[in-house]
Amino acid sequence: MPHIICCVKQVPDPETPASQFRVDEAAKKVVPVPGIAPVPSQFDTIGVEAALRIKDKTPDTTITILSLGPESYRDSIKHSLAMGADEGVLINDPALYEADHWVTAQVLAAAIGKLAPFDLVICGRQAVDWDMGVVGSTIAEILNVPCITIAKEIQYKDGQVVVERVLLDGFETAESPAPCVVTVSNELGEPRYPQLRQIMAAARKEVKVWTASDLGLDAAQLKNLVSLERLYVPEVKVETEIIDGETPQEKAEKLALKLREAKLI
Amino acid sequence: MAEGVLVIGEATEDGQLAPITAELLGAARRLAGAVGGGVICALLGSGVEGLAKEAAAFGADKVFVADNALLKEYQGDAYVPIAERICKEQSPALVLLGQTMLGRDMAPRLAARLGTAVAMDCIDVAAGGGKVVATRPCYGGSAQAQYSFNTSPQIVTLRAKSQDPAPRDDSRQGEAVKVDADVNPESVRTRIVDRRKEKSEGVRLEDAPVVVSGGRGLGGPEGFKPLEELAEALGGAVGASRAVCDLGWYPVAHQVGLTGKVVTPDLYIAVGISGASQHMAGISQVKNIVAINKDPDASIFKVARFAVVGDWKEIIPAFTEKVRELKAQ
Ligand SMILES: Cc1cc2nc3c(=O)[nH]c(=O)nc-3n(C[C@H](O)[C@H](O)[C@H](O)COP(=O)(O)OP(=O)(O)OC[C@H]3O[C@@H](n4cnc5c(N)ncnc54)[C@H](O)[C@@H]3O)c2cc1C
Ligand SMILES: Nc1ncnc2c1ncn2[C@@H]1O[C@H](COP(=O)(O)O)[C@@H](O)[C@H]1O
Numbered sequence: 001m002p003h004i005i006c007c008v009k010q011v012p013d014p015e016t017p018a019s020q021f022r023v024d025e026a027a028k029k030v031v032p033v034p035g036i037a038p039v040p041s042q043f044d045t046i047g048v049e050a051a052l053r054i055k056d057k058t059p060d061t062t063i064t065i066l067s068l069g070p071e072s073y074r075d076s077i078k079h080s081l082a083m084g085a086d087e088g089v090l091i092n093d094p095a096l097y098e099a100d101h102w103v104t105a106q107v108l109a110a111a112i113g114k115l116a117p118f119d120l121v122i123c124g125r126q127a128v129d130w131d132m133g134v135v136g137s138t139i140a141e142i143l144n145v146p147c148i149t150i151a152k153e154i155q156y157k158d159g160q161v162v163v164e165r166v167l168l169d170g171f172e173t174a175e176s177p178a179p180c181v182v183t184v185s186n187e188l189g190e191p192r193y194p195q196l197r198q199i200m201a202a203a204r205k206e207v208k209v210w211t212a213s214d215l216g217l218d219a220a221q222l223k224n225l226v227s228l229e230r231l232y233v234p235e236v237k238v239e240t241e242i243i244d245g246e247t248p249q250e251k252a253e254k255l256a257l258k259l260r261e262a263k264l265i
Numbered sequence: 266m267a268e269g270v271l272v273i274g275e276a277t278e279d280g281q282l283a284p285i286t287a288e289l290l291g292a293a294r295r296l297a298g299a300v301g302g303g304v305i306c307a308l309l310g311s312g313v314e315g316l317a318k319e320a321a322a323f324g325a326d327k328v329f330v331a332d333n334a335l336l337k338e339y340q341g342d343a344y345v346p347i348a349e350r351i352c353k354e355q356s357p358a359l360v361l362l363g364q365t366m367l368g369r370d371m372a373p374r375l376a377a378r379l380g381t382a383v384a385m386d387c388i389d390v391a392a393g394g395g396k397v398v399a400t401r402p403c404y405g406g407s408a409q410a411q412y413s414f415n416t417s418p419q420i421v422t423l424r425a426k427s428q429d430p431a432p433r434d435d436s437r438q439g440e441a442v443k444v445d446a447d448v449n450p451e452s453v454r455t456r457i458v459d460r461r462k463e464k465s466e467g468v469r470l471e472d473a474p475v476v477v478s479g480g481r482g483l484g485g486p487e488g489f490k491p492l493e494e495l496a497e498a499l500g501g502a503v504g505a506s507r508a509v510c511d512l513g514w515y516p517v518a519h520q521v522g523l524t525g526k527v528v529t530p531d532l533y534i535a536v537g538i539s540g541a542s543q544h545m546a547g548i549s550q551v552k553n554i555v556a557i558n559k560d561p562d563a564s565i566f567k568v569a570r571f572a573v574v575g576d577w578k579e580i581i582p583a584f585t586e587k588v589r590e591l592k593a594q
Contacts (some may be wrong), residue, residue, distance in 0.1 A: 018542060018564055021407045030404060102382055108549050130403045130410070131523065132385050134373035141377035146342065149370045162458075167366055168526065169518050170462040176455040183526065184509065187517055223383035223415070227397060230411040240553075242572045246433040248579035255555065255573055255580075256587035264497060264532045264553055265475070265588060 002061040002156060002178075003118045004051040006043040006085065007108055007136070010069055010076040013037065021233070024043030028231040030129070040076035047184045048080045049191035050154045051122055055084065058156070062086045064115055068107050070097060074207055082202035086239025089115065091209040095219035101130075102223045105138035110215040112143065119178040120161060125150050125185045133183075140181035148174050152187035194200040269302030271357035272329075273348060274320055275367055275553050276310050282319040285363035287430035289423060290324040292390060293361055299392035300358045305329065306439075307351050309344055310493045311337040314441070324431045328439050331356075331446035339367045340462065341374060342453040349378045351444060352418060358437070359397055360388070360420045364527075368422040376420045383420035384412045388427040388549075390452025397421075405523060406549070425471070426529045426550055463518040468502045470519060475501030476530045478521055479509060480544075482537020482558065482577065484513035494535060495585045498592065504528060504547075506538050512560035522547035535576045540565025 034065040055061040077088040123136030140147030153164035245251035270293040306325035315329040362368035376383040384399035523546040556569035
């Protein structure tokens, strides 16, 4: 009975229009946009999809969704359950709300330890809020298991994990014995969308809620390794020249002449 | 006492010192004064010994070479323990890696083994007053964050082309030191079964002086044909947005952006691309962006130097023709 744990983080919707994106520089936080609900981090939903594809082939697979965050993160767990995952665990502890990436990895690793045995931990290649891309590999190091990053396909059979990795100029097939951690990329494909019936079933499913002490951790001992000094929206200053013309043909020719003038072609 | 800057170097496929390594050495030289100590470089690979001179010419005082046929290509389980050993023996205050395939995979694992943190995909590092501050884009490029570190060494990966290399100086003498490059088979748990390069013809996207990129506005894979013709006329390469790579209209190796490639051509022509921050993350250093889009409110126009509002189908053929004409003159 394979057991896959998918780490799912909830983030502000990355499709938020740039014009509505705001930062509270004093609080060093992104300001939530009214009417735009947070979403499960894109690569994490893709990770759930990867797990479900394994479950499609090996139906006795159990998929556990693991999330560290406030109560609102329950929405992302429910979405993952509606996609077809089996269990949900939310680690909700106010003492961990300001956790940096390394404290996050420690807490998730401790939770994975408590959920053991497991065959596979799947994370996103990066959470689409801070775009850091460290938690998956850090969990692997803490648990002392192998880690394969940036996957476009994961196959699991008889204790062996086979992963197609995306390289900058191609692909690579890597193998690892289970248990291991794999981080996934969008090349894996679109995550499935839950059906209404599944959404209703997921709504009724219980989500376990744990605190740091449930994991045998003392939150006061977990110290952040980095300090966020500043968060701001970078300025872009570009003077745009609009290439006008009566016809597309005229615009096209004007553009070419402009670029020639600017010595760009 | 930790001091000095360690650069984790890389070789290109054809055995040259990777441009990113020269850039990192440039950054390291600029930071060395404030951090204290010198600049050291680690070169891991197969047949990389000859590159030590190159690394010295670009600013390394000392180069640690781990040369082993088993290190021919990057593999985390083989590389990380060697880098870890070098860090423990040299105790640098700051470690720099590129935001490359190697850096993305190695930096977080190295940090975890050294009990420290890493700021990934940075565009700037500054040192002063006993503090290192790393600047990195986040929220898909919509925001930037600055981090300082509470532990040592501080590890930073830097985005390609974000740093200027120091001018090459072949009279610079660096000391090359061979280090233990043994790979303990037991620590190598993952196995690379197969590696396939996507061959692309013509100019490499990363080196191209001109990039013509297509987005979902092309309407289908056939839309790339005229873009390829334009790129050829300009002596450039073709890029793509993630939307079209996800749709399978163009190979993933051409994706430009946050999770694709960083490109720095003199001229970037975005065709049917809306200008999402995650796409712009791949061209943030490009000064001359031309945007061709039928939506006058498309956000790409806010960062474009030249804006053409219209249907690409009507504009590109005439534009290509004019370019050919001008080029022939
Ligand atoms: C975590 C994360 C990472 C991402 N990484 C990347 C990345 O690395 N690279 C990347 O590109 N994206 C990335 N994205 C996706 C990004 O957010 C956008 O969804 C994507 O860039 C949109 O691609 P597009 O501009 O081609 O398509 P669209 O946004 O659909 O834009 C199409 C444009 O074409 C125009 N158009 C339509 N028809 C015509 C016509 N006939 N003539 C002219 N113009 C026309 C439209 O007006 C529109 O502006 C990422 C997203 C996330 C969440
Ligand atoms: N708070 C969290 N809860 C659950 N999973 C997380 C959390 N933070 C990070 N992860 C996982 O780690 C991946 C990489 O995150 P990051 O290193 O923050 O970019 C994410 O895609 C998630 O799979």
